[in-house]
Amino acid sequence: MVGLADYHMHTPLCHHAEGHPREYVESAARRGLHEIGFACHSPMRTSFDDWRMAIEDLPNYLAMVDQARDHGRQLGVAVRLGLEIDYLPGHEPWIEELTSMAPWDYLIGSVHYLTTSLVVDHPDHLSQVQETYNPEEMWELYWQLYTQAIRTRAFDFMAHPDLPKKFGRVPQGDLTPYYQPSIAALQETNTAFEINTAGLRKPIGALYPSGEFLRLAHEAGISLVISSDAHAPAEVGADFDEASAAAREAGYGQLARFEARNRTLLDF
Ligand code: ZN
Ligand code: FE
Ligand code: FE
Ligand code: ZN
Numbered sequence: 001m002v003g004l005a006d007y008h009m010h011t012p013l014c015h016h017a018e019g020h021p022r023e024y025v026e027s028a029a030r031r032g033l034h035e036i037g038f039a040c041h042s043p044m045r046t047s048f049d050d051w052r053m054a055i056e057d058l059p060n061y062l063a064m065v066d067q068a069r070d071h072g073r074q075l076g077v078a079v080r081l082g083l084e085i086d087y088l089p090g091h092e093p094w095i096e097e098l099t100s101m102a103p104w105d106y107l108i109g110s111v112h113y114l115t116t117s118l119v120v121d122h123p124d125h126l127s128q129v130q131e132t133y134n135p136e137e138m139w140e141l142y143w144q145l146y147t148q149a150i151r152t153r154a155f156d157f158m159a160h161p162d163l164p165k166k167f168g169r170v171p172q173g174d175l176t177p178y179y180q181p182s183i184a185a186l187q188e189t190n191t192a193f194e195i196n197t198a199g200l201r202k203p204i205g206a207l208y209p210s211g212e213f214l215r216l217a218h219e220a221g222i223s224l225v226i227s228s229d230a231h232a233p234a235e236v237g238a239d240f241d242e243a244s245a246a247a248r249e250a251g252y253g254q255l256a257r258f259e260a261r262n263r264t265l266l267d268f
Helices: 021-030 055-075 092-099 123-132 135-151 176-189 197-201 211-219 240-249
Strands: 035-041 078-086 106-110 192-196 224-227 254-259 262-267
Touching: 021 035, 021 055, 035 055, 035 106, 055 078, 078 092, 078 254, 106 135, 135 176, 176 211, 192 197, 192 240, 197 240, 211 224, 211 240, 224 240, 224 254
Parallel strands: 035 078, 078 106, 192 224
Antiparallel strands: 254 262
């Protein structure tokens, strides 16, 4: 597991994850991970939905991660501080504010919202998403937002690139035209992205992103991390063997590490 770090893990503050960050550290130590980071769902200025931390909880979040860091010192696990930030058009000033609210080691950019009320990966929104967009329209809109998010340059790496495939809604044929604008944006802004193993635990049963996206990203020289998106301690480092194999198959020999928003690359 040398070279592998898991930077995408949640806390109970987002109301749909379980376990204290200390337990995630213990799980990481058992799995031989020497570095992890928390990246819970970002607060909004005012209440917005029921699956993110409240802005009032930000101090609790920072304290929890500090406790986990202390625990990690005893177990040989370095603990980093991150945040999974939702990108929505118009939220740029808020994202900028969030950036200065804590000594982040990295910020993850995510697109979950297709509109201000439709979440692409929420089971409760699935039927409305299906009624509103065919797979082609949904992918078109999602990748447009994903590219826009990358171009804010606010993020160190981007989360779960092909998330709209979660429930099996994938356009027919060649998908590279959907990927290309985001690949170009990642390259131009020097932003990294993740392989997220949560897709293996969802109806699609596949890593985010596809092998084709990984190959294009590697050809474009884009940096990579491997993440579990753990919402429970048992999910820390989940399926990292499969994700590592996919990364190698696409040509990757190094993964990105982040500290104080500086990126370094390490062989894995
Ligand atoms: Zn979540
Ligand atoms: Fe996410
Ligand atoms: Fe997440
Ligand atoms: Zn996520």
